[in-house]
Amino acid sequence: MxxxxxxxxxxxxxxxxxxxxxxxxxxxxxxxxxxxxxxxxxxxxxxxxxxxxxxxxxxxxxxxVNPATADIQREGGCLCGAVRFRVSGAPLRVGLCHCQDCRRASGSFFTPFGVWPIAAYTSSGKMKTFAHRSFCPNCGGRIVWLRNDEAEIMLGSLDIAPSDLIPEYELWTSRRENWLAALPWADQFDGDRPV
Ligand SMILES: [Zn+2]
Ligand SMILES: [Zn+2]
Structure with missing residues (x-):
């Protein structure tokens, strides 16, 4: 190649x-x-x-670092506006997940997410957390999964659409809806991402 x-x-x-x-x-x-x-x-x-x-x-x-993405600030929030957040710079990785938990938590067939270093993430407004997933307790809008070193953002909560973020991999592909095609450029995993 x-x-x-x-x-x-x-x-x-x-x-x-x-x-x-x-x-x-x-x-x-x-x-x-x-x-x-x-x-x-x-x-x-x-x-x-x-x-x-x-x-x-x-x-x-x-x-x-790629000058096109190095200094980008991306902002987003929940449906009612009580929770707002910002992520700085390029994400570490971007993916789609078709797993059962993502479906149930979102009510959607899959979730698009981007992962940033924890230092690149700031938020305002009170959130509740269930099974690692933090959301606005007023409107239910999903925002983030916080880990020690990373913030996994629900990309649908970003303000600007369409975003310039494109998934590089898909998880739990055997659960993907039959009418959805695999992204031709994306790595495909039938399960969680191998570490
Ligand atoms: Zn809200
Ligand atoms: Zn999932």
């Missing part, structure tokens, strides 16, 4: 190009591109991730 330096669309990341083409319904090219992406993107994402983490360990992290 070639290095991402060979990628010809220099101003667009490949998954952004894919989403844009979907919007324009260039269907036949999209089908061809979809299969190319499935082959190309996982390695590209791994490579970008590696560059970012290597950058974070150098003495000049700002220059090494």
């Amino acid at each position: 070639g290095a991402p330096a060979a990628w010809p669309f220099r101003n667009l990341r490949p998954h952004e190009l894919f989403v844009r083409m979907s919007l324009h319904r260039t269907q036949r090219f999209e089908d061809v591109f979809r299969s190319l992406l499935a082959e190309f993107l996982p390695a590209w994402l791994r490579s970008e991730r590696r560059q970012q983490s290597e950058g974070a360990r150098t003495t000049r992290p700002a220059a090494a």
